[in-house]
Amino acid sequence: MSKRHLVIAVSVVALLSACGVIRGDDEDQKAAVTTGVTNEPCPLAVDRNKGCIYLGTISDLTSGPFAALAVPITQAQKAFWNRVNKAGGIGGKYEVDVQAYVRDNKYNPETHNQVYQEIKNNVLGLAQTLGSPTTAAILADLKANNVVSAPASWTSAWEFEDVIVESGSNYCIESMNAVDYAMETYEPKTVMAVHYAGDYGADAAAGAKIAAEGNGLEFTAVETPAGATEQGRAITEITKNKPDLVILTTGPADAAAIIGQSAAAGFKGRFIGTGPTWNPALLQSPAAPAILALYEQSAPGKPWGADTPGHKAMREALGNVTPNDGYTSGWSWSYPLKAALDKMVAGGDVSRKGLLAAVKSLSTVDYEGMLPPEAGNYAGDPNTATFRQTLISKPDRAAPTGVTIVKDFYTGPTAQSYTMDGPCFDKL
Amino acid sequence: MKGVLESLIRGLGTGSVYALLALGFVIIYKATRVISFAQPALMIAGAVAVSYLVQVTGFYVAVLLSTLLIAGVALVVERVAIRPMVGRPVFVVAIITLGVDVVIRVVVNGFIGLDVRQVGDPWGLRLADIGGLAVQQRWIAMFLTTAVLVGLLFAFFRYTRYGLAMRAAAFDQETALAQGVSVGMVFALSWGLAGGLAAVAGTFVGTGQGVDQLTWIIALKALPAIIVGGLDSLGGAVIGGLVIGVVESLVQSYQGDLAPWLGQNFAVVTPYVVMLLVLLVRPYGLFGTPEVERV
Numbered sequence: 001m002s003k004r005h006l007v008i009a010v011s012v013v014a015l016l017s018a019c020g021v022i023r024g025d026d027e028d029q030k031a032a033v034t035t036g037v038t039n040e041p042c043p044l045a046v047d048r049n050k051g052c053i054y055l056g057t058i059s060d061l062t063s064g065p066f067a068a069l070a071v072p073i074t075q076a077q078k079a080f081w082n083r084v085n086k087a088g089g090i091g092g093k094y095e096v097d098v099q100a101y102v103r104d105n106k107y108n109p110e111t112h113n114q115v116y117q118e119i120k121n122n123v124l125g126l127a128q129t130l131g132s133p134t135t136a137a138i139l140a141d142l143k144a145n146n147v148v149s150a151p152a153s154w155t156s157a158w159e160f161e162d163v164i165v166e167s168g169s170n171y172c173i174e175s176m177n178a179v180d181y182a183m184e185t186y187e188p189k190t191v192m193a194v195h196y197a198g199d200y201g202a203d204a205a206a207g208a209k210i211a212a213e214g215n216g217l218e219f220t221a222v223e224t225p226a227g228a229t230e231q232g233r234a235i236t237e238i239t240k241n242k243p244d245l246v247i248l249t250t251g252p253a254d255a256a257a258i259i260g261q262s263a264a265a266g267f268k269g270r271f272i273g274t275g276p277t278w279n280p281a282l283l284q285s286p287a288a289p290a291i292l293a294l295y296e297q298s299a300p301g302k303p304w305g306a307d308t309p310g311h312k313a314m315r316e317a318l319g320n321v322t323p324n325d326g327y328t329s330g331w332s333w334s335y336p337l338k339a340a341l342d343k344m345v346a347g348g349d350v351s352r353k354g355l356l357a358a359v360k361s362l363s364t365v366d367y368e369g370m371l372p373p374e375a376g377n378y379a380g381d382p383n384t385a386t387f388r389q390t391l392i393s394k395p396d397r398a399a400p401t402g403v404t405i406v407k408d409f410y411t412g413p414t415a416q417s418y419t420m421d422g423p424c425f426d427k428l
Numbered sequence: 429m430k431g432v433l434e435s436l437i438r439g440l441g442t443g444s445v446y447a448l449l450a451l452g453f454v455i456i457y458k459a460t461r462v463i464s465f466a467q468p469a470l471m472i473a474g475a476v477a478v479s480y481l482v483q484v485t486g487f488y489v490a491v492l493l494s495t496l497l498i499a500g501v502a503l504v505v506e507r508v509a510i511r512p513m514v515g516r517p518v519f520v521v522a523i524i525t526l527g528v529d530v531v532i533r534v535v536v537n538g539f540i541g542l543d544v545r546q547v548g549d550p551w552g553l554r555l556a557d558i559g560g561l562a563v564q565q566r567w568i569a570m571f572l573t574t575a576v577l578v579g580l581l582f583a584f585f586r587y588t589r590y591g592l593a594m595r596a597a598a599f600d601q602e603t604a605l606a607q608g609v610s611v612g613m614v615f616a617l618s619w620g621l622a623g624g625l626a627a628v629a630g631t632f633v634g635t636g637q638g639v640d641q642l643t644w645i646i647a648l649k650a651l652p653a654i655i656v657g658g659l660d661s662l663g664g665a666v667i668g669g670l671v672i673g674v675v676e677s678l679v680q681s682y683q684g685d686l687a688p689w690l691g692q693n694f695a696v697v698t699p700y701v702v703m704l705l706v707l708l709v710r711p712y713g714l715f716g717t718p719e720v721e722r723v
């Protein structure tokens with residue numbers, strides 16, 4: 001074949017496959033019960049007599065800033081649903097597949113929307129939609145089509161969305177509790193929030209601001225870009241203004257740069273980081289001594305090594321992996337979706353609308369001890385349904401994920417009295 | 429005043445890294461008239477190679493081996509992807525280097541994995557006391573290493589036969605060819621040198637904070653540095669890199685007090701603001717050669 005013919009042949013094949021004429025992933029729709037649910041068994045079924053509920057996953061799997069968390073989250077959810085299937089599936093009628101529709105969003109909202117459009121007609125809901133700005137890009141579509149989704153992010157905006165089944169306190173509440181904890185423990189006079197832009201960083205900073213004002217503390221917010229080499233300004237602001245308490249809401253590498261270099265320049269105040277700021281690898285970095293001396297970690301849930309039935313089941317299901325609290329988060333986020341699916345199948349209306357109705361009727365969820373049952377309240381209005389308990393941990397080289405709990409689930413006075421009347425990040 | 433000096437030294441440290449990267453860009457540009465966008469990938473590859481080698485050989489040997497390794501990788505890239513394109517429009521070759529950058533980074537990302545990798549440098553975040561100034565040791569190391577490398581590089585161009593050949597080829601390729609200079613060898617050598625410099629720069633970027641999959645972005649700051657210094661000036665690349673580093677550091681420290689109306693994080697865009705200002709006054713950069721075109 002001449003070169004020209006080869007080029008033409010390749011182009012034709014590419015064009016046809018782009019138009020959807022040739023598709024390897026042609027779904028078996030003939031036995032469909034509803035969108036994303038079939039009477040046919042799942043591709044990897046445990047029991048081939050059961051139907052299959054397909055859930056999509058959109059995560060930061062390769063090159064985005066949260067890949068170190070996202071990959072374990074996704075793995076844990078695979079293990080979670082595998083355990084559910086082995087234990088008899090959903091209502092004895094269906095198994096759940098979370099592996100057929102896994103897509104990478106590279107933490108880019110456009111990509112997120114693009115891959116969501118690819119899979120949305122094949123799934124009942126989303127087992128995971130990672131990131132706040134990314135999920136915001138598909139939120140209108142999720143709502144229009146009643147696609148119930150478990151988020152992998154804790155922004156306070158989710159309290160106001162019915163289709164989003166969030167677990168654990170949001171960043172805003174988490175920071176309020178962090179400041180209140182510091183009030184009891186360190187009695188700070190000044191608080192600085194060092195944070196990324198957007199509804200991750202700004203949500204936490206807003207919570208810190210609300211708590212600081214409530215406690216009569218002086219508050220400043222320093223927005224910082226991503227990138228360990230870009231933290232010069234944040235470090236200067238910290239060392240120049242010497243706040244007693246810094247609430248950090250960044251990625252792990254940037255947190256290490258900020259804590260390590262501030263401490264090297266003589267800063268002696270305390271740092272409390274929001275959940276995703278932590279990564280156990282930080283204890284291998286040159287900033288480790290500073291982190292051990294000055295840093296604590298707030299978190300919406302207990303770490304990997306905790307002694308609850310849920311944690312135990314997770315550790316058994318995952319087997320011999322390097323402990324990471326991405327696994328813990330991914331696993332615990334899946335309980336509400338399981339509860340809603342159970343309720344939907346029991347109620348008989350197996351459809352997206354049926355699932356959404358089931359979600360709205362949940363006022364507690366059994367997290368097998370990983371979170372208190374009231375963390376899974378989707379029935380009340382946002383203010384009453386918002387879960388307000390978080391924990392504080394400290395770095396500990398001996399712990400599996402580098403942290404041990406110093407204060408168990410608690411609600412500080414600020415979070416207790418706060419009226420959740422809109423996403424916090426609007427109030428910064 | 430103490431703060432200004434500390435900020436200045438921090439700027440010279442990071443500026444040294446930009447200078448090393450900028451030198452790589454300029455060396456390749458002078459030899460081939462192509463801006464190689466593969467520098468970020470070579471830089472990060474160098475740092476990652478060190479992070480693995482350091483466990484076996486110790487830091488200094490690891491840096492040396494990594495430099496040689498990345499220079500080798502750059503030679504292979506030049507031979508396989510760039511040499512066949514000799515005589516084609518430079519724009520095409522520049523686009524190929526973009527592709528090379530992506531390919532190398534995908535491979536290197538596999539080696540980085542999901543966590544931050546540490547380069548195991550001896551400085552960490554320790555401070556040195558210089559006349560009452562608290563200065564991070566790694567900044568001093570960056571500056572001194574860059575000074576030594578730049579000195580060696582200039583001596584190489586000035587006093588060796590290969591250096592002379594490279595200068596001749598940069599000046600006029602055809603004439604150099606007619607005089608018996610192997611232009612292919614000059615291309616290869618320029619890529620090798622740029623690769624080695626990028627590896628050293630990458631290692632220094634990783635000191636104190638490690639490298640992850642997003643660290644490569646810092647290499648893009650060498651672009652304003654070479655525009656400021658002049659695309660075809662080695663001295664300009666060094667000065668450009670240092671200027672960018674110092675201005676960025678000073679803006680990080682003082683913009684919040686002196687010009688808060690510019691908003692938070694103005695420092696992020698300062699390299700490009702400096703570049704635009706220089707372009708307005710001297711379109712060929714501070715030390716670049718103005719191009720004369722006869723119509």
